[in-house]
Amino acid sequence: MSKRGTLLFSLGTHLHLPTHELASSGWEVLVANNLLDARTIIRDRNLQTGMILLDDPHMTTLGNIEDIMQVSNCMEWIALLTDACLQAPVLCRFVAENCFDYHTLPLDAERLSVVLGHAQGKVALKNRVTIRSGSFRDNELIGESPVIQQIYQKMRKMEGVDAPILISGESGTGKELVAHLIHQHSARGKAPFVAVNCGALPAHLIQTELFGHEKGAFTGAIQRKIGRIESAASGTIFLDEIGDLPFDLQTNLLRFLQEKTIERVGSHQSLTIDARVIAATNVDLEKAVAEGRFRQDLYYRLNVLNLRIPPLRERAGDIELLAMAFLEKFSSQRKLSSRRFNQQALRCMNLHSWPGNVRELINRVQRAVIMSEGPFITPADLGLEKRAATRNLLTLEKARDKAEKEAIQFSLLCHRNNISEAARQLKVSRATLYRLMSKFQISA
Helix, strand or coil: CCCEEEEEECCCCCCCCCHHHHHHHCEEEEEECCHHHHHHHHHHHCCCEEEEEECCCCCCCHHHHHHHHCCCCCCEEEEEECHHHHCCHHHHHHHHHHCCEEEECCCCHHHHHHHHHHHHHHHHHHHHCCCCCCCCCCCCCCCCCHHHHHHHHHHHHHHCCCCCEEEECCCCCCHHHHHHHHHHCCCCCCCCEEEEECCCCCHHHHHHHHHCECCCCCCCCCCCECCHHHHCCCCEEEEECHHHCCHHHHHHHHHHHHHCEECCECCCCCEECCCEEEEEECCCHHHHHHCCCCCHHHHHHHCCEEEECCCHHHCCCHHHHHHHHHHHHHHHHCCCCCCEECHHHHHHHHHCCCCCHHHHHHHHHHHHHHHCCCCEECHHHHCCCCHHHHCCCCCHHHHHHHHHHHHHHHHHHHCCCCHHHHHHHHCCCHHHHHHHHHHCCCCC
């Protein structure tokens, strides 16, 4: 019988265990008495289980144990505890929150072997249901819905060119993240990405923030200031909430887009700046143009390429995927490995309309990780127990339209917008497909 490996981490203890007794059950126990050896063994042997020996509650350093637990997210840990440790509330809480199980000393090899086998089985099960997008990173756009797949496709095209981009979408949908990803994968990716929130700056400061100023240009200008556009030279300037830019400053921005030149406040010298412009808005700029609040010529200059980021409620299937990713992130930060959503929480999240979009989802999951008591996160932890019940469910007609739209979008994506192939796969005529595309406002 081939032996299964498991780690025994026994930092700062003089207690010797008869671990050789586990060998008869098919376990090879690899002992580490310091952090470096433990890390090396975990990485070299690709272990799935580990044991932590806790024999003295007054000499145990939980920080070191947490460091070892974070070496591999795939491992399950069993705590080996003395009776004295079981009387220590801090240790008991740590074990309850971070360990698969615990084993009371003295060591019972037969019983411990069964526990290790169950832990290894759980690791195998977790590997089968791992989040498909892999480990979550802050600069990653997560989603597998047809609308997000279309966003990916458009982003790849925009990364290869240098034209201005206008990103639209509701607040909290991730417009800045998308802008940063486009910059990161473009030829300018190693140059600066400078973000400016036009709606957050006082009107009297926007001009100097964007274009900079010379020393003595106004009272208080004691030295030259480099503006955001100039600091983005060779890179990308991201203008968030561009619809809030004062009308008189829109002329200056238009000049930069047309001529690639700026003038610092208090200077008459033109500076040539090579920076790509990506703008974002959560308001209808066409309506703002019609109402005279936004320059039409600037709108056309910014809107060379456009990208609409869909609200979370339109991203069928992505809510649970995103929630799991944020849960993994925040649980890891708090060093809690056992938190998970119960089925009612998942149902409530899928029924919620998410007016704050992804930003709201992040907020609710983070709060739930902090406030939840047990291993399961409930609707109450998310603050959704009342809101979910009030959301209107889809009628059959709306549900059918929603399904048809997503099927058409996904088919067009799979066939690279080839109408004939998509119609053949959907088993409808080209005329019917064109009619449905017009009905659902789908552009090829």
